Amino acid sequence: MTPAVGKKATGLIAATFTPLTPEGEINLAEIGPYVDYLLEQQGVKSIFVNGTTGEGMSLTVEERKMLAAEWCSKAKNKLENVIVHVGCMSLKDSQELAQHAGEIGADGIAVISPSFFKPATVGALKMFLQEVAAVVPAVPFYYYHIPAVTGVHLRSRDVLEGIDAEIPSFRGLKFSGSDLMDFGQCVSYSPSHWSLLYGMDEQLLGALAMGANGAVGSTYNYLGSSVNRLISAFNKGDLTMARTLQFQVQDILCYAMDCGFDLAVNKQLMSEVSGLVLGPPRLPLLPCPQSKAVSIARKLKQGTLLGKGEPCGGSVEGQCDANLTCLSVTLGGDKEETPRGKVCSPPLAPGCVPCSGVQCPRVRRTCPGGHVTEPCGCCPQCARQKGQVCGGPSWENGYCDRGLTCTLFTGHSPALPPHTGVCKVLPGKPLERLLQPMEDPLCPRVSGCNIRVGYCDCYSLQTCHHVFFYPSLDECLKAKREDELWSERNEENREWTCMKWGCELQENQCVCMERSCSSPSLSEDACEDLLQKARCSNVSCSEVPVPSCPDDSFLTESHIPPGKCCPLVPAVCTCNFEECPVAPQNCPPGQLVQHVEGGDGRPGSCCNRYQCVQS
Known part of the structure; x- marks a missing residue:
């Protein structure tokens, strides 16, 4: 057989x-x-x-x-x-x-x-x-x-x-x-x-x-x-968390061994924890004194690490995993509901509220820069680009792309909720890092994998940017195997179908999906523009004069919130710190660099100015 x-x-x-x-x-x-x-x-x-x-x-x-x-x-x-x-x-x-x-x-x-x-x-x-x-x-x-x-x-x-x-x-x-x-x-x-x-x-x-x-x-x-x-x-690829959990198991076993851990104790412990009636062991093993199992069970429950979304606090035994906090959330999705419970959740960033009370806009497939999930961890979205509005209460106006910082419209300070800011390069940010997946202390720690030179590279990073193609090693290895199998197929037997991502306007919404290249469709931007025009065709917005900006500044984009017709934040001038001159690295012999004018981060006086003077 x-x-x-x-x-x-x-x-x-x-x-x-x-x-x-x-x-x-x-x-x-x-x-x-x-x-x-x-x-x-x-x-x-x-x-x-x-x-x-x-x-x-x-x-x-x-x-x-x-x-x-x-x-x-x-x-x-x-x-x-x-x-x-x-x-x-x-x-x-x-x-x-x-x-x-x-x-x-x-x-x-x-x-x-x-x-x-x-x-x-x-x-x-x-x-x-x-x-x-x-x-x-x-x-x-x-x-x-x-x-x-x-x-x-x-x-x-x-x-x-x-x-x-x-x-x-x-x-x-x-x-x-x-x-x-x-x-x-x-x-x-x-x-x-x-x-x-x-x-x-x-x-x-x-x-x-x-x-x-x-x-x-x-x-x-x-x-x-x-x-x-x-x-x-x-x-x-989160070895820090894996080690923490392995050490937890070891701590419990060490405590159990100090109490005289054997199969009889282990069996009684299972009864204490699960509530199942498993009975004594068979001779020659001797029954376990219940006090031993109760002591180990108490240690086990006290040391139990609770995962994301699990109930916590109050009478619940155990503590939240590392990088999780026991937070109150609204039970159910209705904002009118008032009963509240606690679950293990990522710690809230400054100015954030639990995601149960947040309604996220539709996630676009294509973005000018890349996708991000704001520091609150609630809504995947397109990263905001230079000159676009960001921040606001619970980061409702979005988060900036790599290399950009959500900055107050005037000055050099970052804009943290509830303040609204604009995405731009701050002084002192090294240009060579602009395209790197930077560690960001405002953002949650995420883990995942990418395929690099034929291998799955897994690690964790504190970032709001979507830097991982695969959420786990298993998914990465599966994708790698599928790619290898695909490449091994005979080229003559492959059947290619031209597909594209396209949208069409249906009943006051953009419906986007993979479509045949021969099917008529709109880009996401074009569809959203048509939807906006149709929705706002009978709306009149107050005219706001567009300012003329000094040479050291640029004009920001006005900001229209999702579902609205008129700008909530008008276009304003803000400093373009990328154009600020840097201090001379070398002066002629006998001269020193002197700071002659201090920039305050306001249009017209954005930049520090330097000159070489006689020592």
């Missing part, structure tokens, strides 16, 4: 606990609620059952079959992957469990090395694995490496050598060891359709850097939401 490819296992995979009654019998009734808890509360979409955390080696073959069947039944159409561990001391028992896993529709099986009579060589271990996999050749097969438990310290990289020829259904490795060199060598050797799953929760970030596809662990049962954010931060 040809082995099925199956769904590739990625992301977080919870190593599930086995629910038992107080008498130590299997408690199948808790499995349905357990699946829902993982999915809804922790964002975990895959599970690894009957493994070390599930006390698989303390269960009978029949008990393991009952559990595997119930997990698969309750996870159907909810979870992405159910991987069933079928390893036993007996080859025959392992084969029986593997056969059963195939019959109940498991998404994969995993096998641990026998640990009583241990395989002495890599060849012996691979023969055992091959015998189990051969029973169900259509089910994806994973080797489960956990040397601290089995005492089998054969290098995983050696086990993987040629294994796809011996076990065609082989699809990956659950690596529960601390040897990152061995793990890295496994990643380096592995083809793209394998899953390299790391099993040491406290070292996950290091494994991700090595190239892990996902992780299997017990703490993801109750720390899944935090670790999902860790993976997301890593994929976006």
